[in-house]
Amino acid sequence: xxKCKRVSSKDVAKEAGVSQATVSYVLNNVEGxxxxxxxxxxxxxxxxxxxxxxxLIAKSxxxxxxxSIGVVSDKSMSSYMTMxxxxxxxxxxxxRNYTMTLCSNKSEDIxxxxxxxxxxxxxxxxxxxxxxxxxxxxxxxxxxxxxxYVVIHTxxxxxxxxMVNTNMEEAVHEAIKQLVESYGTDFAYFGVHAGRLENxxxxxxxxxxxxxxxxxxxxKVLKFETNEEGAIETLEEYYRKxxxxxxSILCDSAYLALNxxxxxxxxxxxxxxxxxxxxxxxTNFTAFSYPSLSAIEAPLARMGYIGCDMLFDVxxxxxxxxVIVLKWEYIQRGSS
Amino acid sequence: xxKCKRVSSKDVAKEAGVSQATVSYVLNNVEGxxxxxxxxxxxxxxxxxxxxxxxLIAKSxxxxxxxSIGVVSDKSMSSYMTMxxxxxxxxxxxxRNYTMTLCSNKSEDIxxxxxxxxxxxxxxxxxxxxxxxxxxxxxxxxxxxxxxYVVIHTxxxxxxxxMVNTNMEEAVHEAIKQLVESYGTDFAYFGVHAGRLENxxxxxxxxxxxxxxxxxxxxKVLKFETNEEGAIETLEEYYRKxxxxxxSILCDSAYLALNxxxxxxxxxxxxxxxxxxxxxxxTNFTAFSYPSLSAIEAPLARMGYIGCDMLFDVxxxxxxxxVIVLKWEYIQRGSS
DNA sequence: CTGAAAGCGCTAACAT
DNA sequence: ATGTTAGCGCTTTCAG
Numbered sequence: 143x144x145k146c147k148r149v150s151s152k153d154v155a156k157e158a159g160v161s162q163a164t165v166s167y168v169l170n171n172v173e174g175x176x177x178x179x180x181x182x183x184x185x186x187x188x189x190x191x192x193x194x195x196x197x198l199i200a201k202s203x204x205x206x207x208x209x210s211i212g213v214v215s216d217k218s219m220s221s222y223m224t225m226x227x228x229x230x231x232x233x234x235x236x237x238r239n240y241t242m243t244l245c246s247n248k249s250e251d252i253x254x255x256x257x258x259x260x261x262x263x264x265x266x267x268x269x270x271x272x273x274x275x276x277x278x279x280x281x282x283x284x285x286x287x288x289x290x291y292v293v294i295h296t297x298x299x300x301x302x303x304x305m306v307n308t309n310m311e312e313a314v315h316e317a318i319k320q321l322v323e324s325y326g327t328d329f330a331y332f333g334v335h336a337g338r339l340e341n342x343x344x345x346x347x348x349x350x351x352x353x354x355x356x357x358x359x360x361x362k363v364l365k366f367e368t369n370e371e372g373a374i375e376t377l378e379e380y381y382r383k384x385x386x387x388x389x390s391i392l393c394d395s396a397y398l399a400l401n402x403x404x405x406x407x408x409x410x411x412x413x414x415x416x417x418x419x420x421x422x423x424x425t426n427f428t429a430f431s432y433p434s435l436s437a438i439e440a441p442l443a444r445m446g447y448i449g450c451d452m453l454f455d456v457x458x459x460x461x462x463x464x465v466i467v468l469k470w471e472y473i474q475r476g477s478s
Numbered sequence: 479x480x481k482c483k484r485v486s487s488k489d490v491a492k493e494a495g496v497s498q499a500t501v502s503y504v505l506n507n508v509e510g511x512x513x514x515x516x517x518x519x520x521x522x523x524x525x526x527x528x529x530x531x532x533x534l535i536a537k538s539x540x541x542x543x544x545x546s547i548g549v550v551s552d553k554s555m556s557s558y559m560t561m562x563x564x565x566x567x568x569x570x571x572x573x574r575n576y577t578m579t580l581c582s583n584k585s586e587d588i589x590x591x592x593x594x595x596x597x598x599x600x601x602x603x604x605x606x607x608x609x610x611x612x613x614x615x616x617x618x619x620x621x622x623x624x625x626x627y628v629v630i631h632t633x634x635x636x637x638x639x640x641m642v643n644t645n646m647e648e649a650v651h652e653a654i655k656q657l658v659e660s661y662g663t664d665f666a667y668f669g670v671h672a673g674r675l676e677n678x679x680x681x682x683x684x685x686x687x688x689x690x691x692x693x694x695x696x697x698k699v700l701k702f703e704t705n706e707e708g709a710i711e712t713l714e715e716y717y718r719k720x721x722x723x724x725x726s727i728l729c730d731s732a733y734l735a736l737n738x739x740x741x742x743x744x745x746x747x748x749x750x751x752x753x754x755x756x757x758x759x760x761t762n763f764t765a766f767s768y769p770s771l772s773a774i775e776a777p778l779a780r781m782g783y784i785g786c787d788m789l790f791d792v793x794x795x796x797x798x799x800x801v802i803v804l805k806w807e808y809i810q811r812g813s814s
Numbered sequence: 815c816t817g818a819a820a821g822c823g824c825t826a827a828c829a830t
Numbered sequence: 831a832t833g834t835t836a837g838c839g840c841t842t843t844c845a846g
């Protein structure tokens with residue numbers, strides 16, 4: 143095991159009294175190469191006896207594959223979600239004997255981005271973007287340079303290839319239906335004026351209202367600009383006007399939902415007895431809030447697993463699917 | 479950039495009209511090798527013109543270094559903390575042009591652990607354990623096989639080498655002092671009967687009481703067995719007896735502290751007006767609780783950075799320090 | 815100051 | 831059914 147005296151396939155060959163090629167054939171189970179059972183046995187035994195571990199760097203070099211996948215994710219993103227996706231990616235990599243190389247997404251110009259440098263210098267075969275905000279420039283660079291990538295849940299819609307997307311429509315439908323059935327139509331949407339993701343969520347809300355035959359009420363849409371204080375200010379304003387919160391609230395992020403819980407606690411509003419709250423999104427703290435937060439959540443690990451499978455389709459030039467859409471789930475906890 | 483027509487140092491050599499060796503000398507700034515300025519210029523220019531990126535797999539092979547570090551961390555650990563440590567590790571790796579390979583810590587027998595397999599097959603040069611529960615067996619295996627490792631904050635005390643530890647004594651001292659000064663001596667410790675880590679925290683509490691000349695009161699130590707319900711039950715019991723909570727509480731984890739906040743909200747106890755709460759540990763949700771949680775926190779990114787530096791000392795056979803101890807910080811927020 | 819050549823450990827086409 | 835051999839792209843003696 144000591145670095146200085148590592149055993150190579152040559153040593154195994156010598157021990158087994160065969161050629162290096164045979165060792166390779168046996169250990170890799172190369173198809174179309176027939177090996178006499180006793181020879182195979184001898185090789186296997188020698189390998190075991192010498193405690194042989196193939197040098198994967200050498201293999202990589204010969205195969206001209208890095209045998210590693212770069213994973214990049216914005217630091218800003220909730221690490222809990224990222225970690226869950228990475229679990230899925232790792233599971234998919236394991237069986238293929240690939241490793242996972244962590245990359246950051248910070249860089250001035252694209253050519254010097256960590257993941258591009260790693261790819262250029264053959265350290266990774268492809269890239270999985272997890273919850274990463276990508277610019278047109280970045281995507282174009284990847285496509286133009288023919289760099290294998292998969293994008294898991296980004297700011298882009300379905301306009302680009304190789305992405306794992308999710309659909310929360312059904313889950314939102316289910317959640318709203320339950321809210322309205324349980325608590326009536328004094329039901330609000332609480333969200334932020336922001337990127338496509340948020341607009342998508344908002345549109346899903348609108349569409350669901352429509353489907354359920356519910357009336358759209360402008361004063362039940364609490365929207366604010368993206369800044370730290372906006373959320374609380376907006377709640378505060380609603381509260382001043384109505385001296386209460388809506389009977390039930392769908393928040394476009396778990397962050398906001400937790401803010402609502404916080405605000406409610408501050409004002410002495412009981413949840414869910416006076417106001418029911420549902421968040422959209424997953425955090426590891428849904429269980430710690432009081433009450434625990436009901437939420438519409440994405441299937442994180444599966445997204446990672448599927449995304450990784452997709453990347454291998456790209457690497458192996460298999461046809462594969464361009465865009466895969468997975469469903470979110472409505473998970474009812476204490477706040478609704 | 480396309481994999482098929484990658485430019486090699488040979489191409490650069492040809493373009494510059496020099497030998498491959500010279501290219502290597504120039505691009506690596508090899509010490510003790512003098513290159514005529516115009517030759518150097520020519521090489522640099524050729525490299526730029528051809529958009530040359532050295533193949534790091536080949537370099538790895540030649541140098542017999544993987545140029546990557548394995549990072550393993552238990553999944554169970556708070557991913558937020560892990561991620562923060564990883565940030566630090568990455569920063570330290572970046573300047574050395576090393577990559578970070580993520581490893582899991584699940585495996586039946588040690589020889590087949592992901593990180594051991596990666597090391598055996600030359601994919602990583604060393605291992606950083608981040609918040610990992612390690613067995614004697616694991617540590618012994620690493621030592622016996624001379625595998626470079628660094629351990630960041632594990633269940634072991636200072637009994638093993640190559641570890642980054644932290645010390646919360648000063649921070650606890652500061653926190654308790656502030657609690658007692660602001661809220662008097664009706665001050666409790668809330669914790670779990672568990673492993674060394676928890677006992678260490680408890681002992682720190684005891685030591686600090688002593689240092690501050692405060693009396694130890696048995697009824698102000700709320701301890702319970704490790705199980706999900708234990709925490710709330712314990713609070714409930716105290717509450718039944720005293721019809722209130724202690725004036726201030728130091729909790730041995732952020733988890734518990736959040737549970738106390740939850741419990742207080744449930745009972746209508748105002749924090750910090752009626753009960754002040756401080757947690758020990760970092761989470762990304764301290765800011766979401768109501769009120770935001772005061773806490774004694776570890777310097778996560780620095781732990782990663784320092785740990786990584788330490789590993790390189792090991793790799794380069796530099797003397798280096800065996801155990802480094804960093805201080806925690808008391809961060810006052812809304813709950814105290 | 816620079817070039818020629820060997821070789822890291824592996825695989826695969828070709829030969830036997 | 832197995833051995834021979836030629837590299838993969840790089841670094842690094844050793845020669846000049």
